Amino acid sequence: MLDLGFVRGNLEFVEEKLRARGADPAALLGDFRALDQSRRQAITHAEQLKARRNELSQQVGALKKSGQDATAVMEETRALKDKLDELDRSAASFDEQLRFALASIPNVTRNEVPTGSSEADNVVVKTWGDKRSFDFQPKPHWEIGESLGILDLERAAKLSGARFAVYMGAGARLERALIGFMLDMHTQEHGYKEVLPPFMVNSKSLFGTGQLPKFAEDLFRCSDADADSAARGEFKDSDHWLIPTAEVPVTNLYRDEVLDEARLPISLTAYTPCFRAEAGAAGKDTRGIIRQHQFQKVELVKFTRPEESDAEHERLTRDAEEILEVLKLPYRRVLLCTGDTGFSSAKTYDLEVWLPGQQLYREISSCSNFEAFQARRASIRYRPSAGLQGGSKARLEFVHTLNGSGLAVGRTWLAILENYQQADGSVLIPEALKPYMGGLDRIAKES
RNA sequence: GGAGGGAUGGGUGAGCGGUUGAUACCGGCGGUCUUGAAAACCGUUGUGCCUGAAAGGGUACCGGGGGUUCGAAUCCCUCUCCCUCCGCCA
Numbered sequence: 001m002l003d004l005g006f007v008r009g010n011l012e013f014v015e016e017k018l019r020a021r022g023a024d025p026a027a028l029l030g031d032f033r034a035l036d037q038s039r040r041q042a043i044t045h046a047e048q049l050k051a052r053r054n055e056l057s058q059q060v061g062a063l064k065k066s067g068q069d070a071t072a073v074m075e076e077t078r079a080l081k082d083k084l085d086e087l088d089r090s091a092a093s094f095d096e097q098l099r100f101a102l103a104s105i106p107n108v109t110r111n112e113v114p115t116g117s118s119e120a121d122n123v124v125v126k127t128w129g130d131k132r133s134f135d136f137q138p139k140p141h142w143e144i145g146e147s148l149g150i151l152d153l154e155r156a157a158k159l160s161g162a163r164f165a166v167y168m169g170a171g172a173r174l175e176r177a178l179i180g181f182m183l184d185m186h187t188q189e190h191g192y193k194e195v196l197p198p199f200m201v202n203s204k205s206l207f208g209t210g211q212l213p214k215f216a217e218d219l220f221r222c223s224d225a226d227a228d229s230a231a232r233g234e235f236k237d238s239d240h241w242l243i244p245t246a247e248v249p250v251t252n253l254y255r256d257e258v259l260d261e262a263r264l265p266i267s268l269t270a271y272t273p274c275f276r277a278e279a280g281a282a283g284k285d286t287r288g289i290i291r292q293h294q295f296q297k298v299e300l301v302k303f304t305r306p307e308e309s310d311a312e313h314e315r316l317t318r319d320a321e322e323i324l325e326v327l328k329l330p331y332r333r334v335l336l337c338t339g340d341t342g343f344s345s346a347k348t349y350d351l352e353v354w355l356p357g358q359q360l361y362r363e364i365s366s367c368s369n370f371e372a373f374q375a376r377r378a379s380i381r382y383r384p385s386a387g388l389q390g391g392s393k394a395r396l397e398f399v400h401t402l403n404g405s406g407l408a409v410g411r412t413w414l415a416i417l418e419n420y421q422q423a424d425g426s427v428l429i430p431e432a433l434k435p436y437m438g439g440l441d442r443i444a445k446e447s
Numbered sequence: 448g449g450a451g452g453g454a455u456g457g458g459u460g461a462g463c464g465g466u467u468g469a470u471a472c473c474g475g476c477g478g479u480c481u482u483g484a485a486a487a488c489c490g491u492u493g494u495g496c497c498u499g500a501a502a503g504g505g506u507a508c509c510g511g512g513g514g515u516u517c518g519a520a521u522c523c524c525u526c527u528c529c530c531u532c533c534g535c536c537a
Contacts, residue, residue, distance in 0.1 A: 057517055
């Protein structure tokens with residue numbers, strides 16, 4: 001969420017930034033100026049009347065205390081009531097409209113973010129690693145996985161439907177190894193504290209990070225149904241939603257809190273499964289396990305002072321890149337253009353891993369600086385000490401929040417299959433992962 | 448699932464219809480004293496919104512929502528969360 005005063009004072013700029021994202025300012029902002037003015041007038045008017053009411057009520061108290069008759073004053077106050085109710089309702093209505101409008105505006109992208117409408121306009125800022133040359137035709141991961149017996153998509157469909165996967169044997173072990181490896185790296189080398197959060201959250205948390213109210217269709221909502229009503233296709237509403245990313249519970253850890261400045265920056269890492277409805281993705285990436293309703297991810301989250309967020313964003317992105325480098329997986333870093341940058345983000349780098357089986361780079365991590373956008377929605381603040389002099393206390397400020405995948409485990413899994421595949425159909429285990437695989441150095445077909 | 452008890456400012460904890468944004472203590476900050484520190488003492492110490500150039504003024508907030516009343520932290524309804532005991536359960 002943007003600051004109301006900022007939008008008010010920079011309306012043209014905000015409109016321009018919305019257009020850069022490919023959004024329609026008129027649709028998002030409506031008649032912002034008029035709504036803002038109506039709201040302020042209504043509030044001012046209602047508060048004036050309340051001041052009068054409070055004054056009269058105190059008179060009643062004083063009169064009664066001194067044993068005098070207060071009926072006249074009580075009558076006058078009673079007469080204010082209808083008018084006040086009406087003004088209050090009108091003020092509340094304008095306020096709600098304005099808040100909704102404000103909550104629907106995406107973050108303002110930073111100036112260095114290239115203007116563009118689609119991923120074709122993203123800018124490659126670096127490329128790392130040499131693509132391996134194969135003396136045979138490299139296969140896509142779904143063929144490798146199925147033939148090794150470590151990936152079973154058909155049975156997953158039986159269990160849950162399309163876009164789910166079952167990992168078996170060394171495949172399941174590889175997924176678990178990657179999780180342990182990534183968490184160890186981030187906690188031991190990069191200074192993050194490990195968190196294991198709930199995999200379901202309430203709607204307030206989803207509002208805090210920006211998934212609600214606009215993107216409900218991308219989420220799975222739990223019905224809390226009993227067996228009978230489920231059989232009839234009826235579901236009870238609940239306020240439990242499956243998390244689409246650990247970003248949601250981890251960022252909301254400090255919702256409605258004032259953080260001690262001395263603790264900043266706070267760096268947290270969490271492994272969780274992630275659940276996405278993938279609304280609108282029908283027919284897209286249907287082969288393999290690129291796009292699933294459930295996938296596993298290790299997430300990096302930071303809370304920083306505003307002036308540090310830029311540097312911490314670079315650092316966090318490096319922390320994610322290092323996982324790829326230690327696994328020796330070729331990748332490139334891409335700066336997303338305005339049209340491809342997520343709703344809550346001011347600036348996003350994507351890391352794309354090379355997939356030889358498909359001959360393309362594929363997103364494996366997305367590292368964003370949200371600046372104060374999420375902190376304002378979730379009310380995560382700190383009291384700056386800098387500039388604090390003579391005992392005068394500085395105002396509370398919103399922290400900046402950042403996050404990035406470190407990494408998407410499922411996509412790392414498939415990247416290993418495609419990059420480390422051998423002519424005989426087996427897959428070598430990257431050196432760094434062997435300790436996590438119980439010493440196993442190759443996944444071969446079970447005889 | 449059953450039966451009780453709770454939710455107040457950074458913390459502990461009063462208040463239970465009328466200048467109460469809220470007693471007190473702890474903590475924090477500033478000061479006096481001291482070479483310095485501690486102790487003691489004095490002062491100070493919430494947030495959002497509206498208004499204002501500012502100083503300031505106004506308004507709202509005692510878990511959330513609604514109601515009663517001239518007036519609600521205080522009374523009523525409702526929801527959420529926490530605690531204790533019983534039952535069930537990984």
